[in-house]
């Protein structure tokens with residue numbers, strides 16, 4: 001069985017090839033290792049292989065892991081990528097470095113108010129329901145500009161950009177369409193005066209398509225840690 005270190009190496013290679021194909025410098029793309037359902041030992045293994053940024057979906061699970069890995073806290077960055085309920089906002093503001101799944105001004109205001117003053121601003125992305133799928137969380141694209149301008153003003157947060165989880169698509173061209181739509185939305189916000197630099201898009205199955213369309217953070221779980229138990 002492949003080790004986490006060798007899988008990580010494979011993913012880094014895929015990112016490097018996709019950057020080369022897109023004519024982008026490799027430093028443009030950050031690999032976020034999605035460690036949901038993985039043990040603290042797996043995270044430690046990935047960290048020993050040079051991985052510093054980890055993504056989690058569930059607040060309680062993440063907090064337990066962050067605590068088990070306390071000795072690595074200064075050398076790791078924890079990103080919340082799963083849906084966030086307002087009753088967990090304080091814990092998230094206290095323990096995470098990034099939140100990718102902000103989808104309302106109200107939630108952003110809570111995170112901002114509860115970010116401890118001794119910590120750097122919480123880095124946030126707005127989650128966009130880019131395919132307008134009825135079942136998905138995230139903002140409708142039409143609502144993004146107003147929310148972005150409101151969130152950008154909050155003192156405890158730094159709005160960095162947009163995040164999406166497109167429906168799986170078979171071929172590369174079909175995969176690129178939602179990623180392209182998210183990039184265009186970010187570019188419109190930039191033209192509108194917001195200093196944004198982040199497109200969080202692309203997972204194990206479609207990171208090449210996402211990088212071709214400008215992804216700056218790819219969120220990869222399965223390709224690093226193996227298939228998750230259902």
Ligand SMILES: *Cc1c(COP(=O)(O)O)cnc(C)c1O
Pocket residue numbers: 034036057081082165203204205219220221222223
């Ligand atoms: C689980 C998850 C990922 C990683 O998905 P893989 O297909 O395992 O790479 C990325 N983003 C979000 C929001 C996730 O929930």
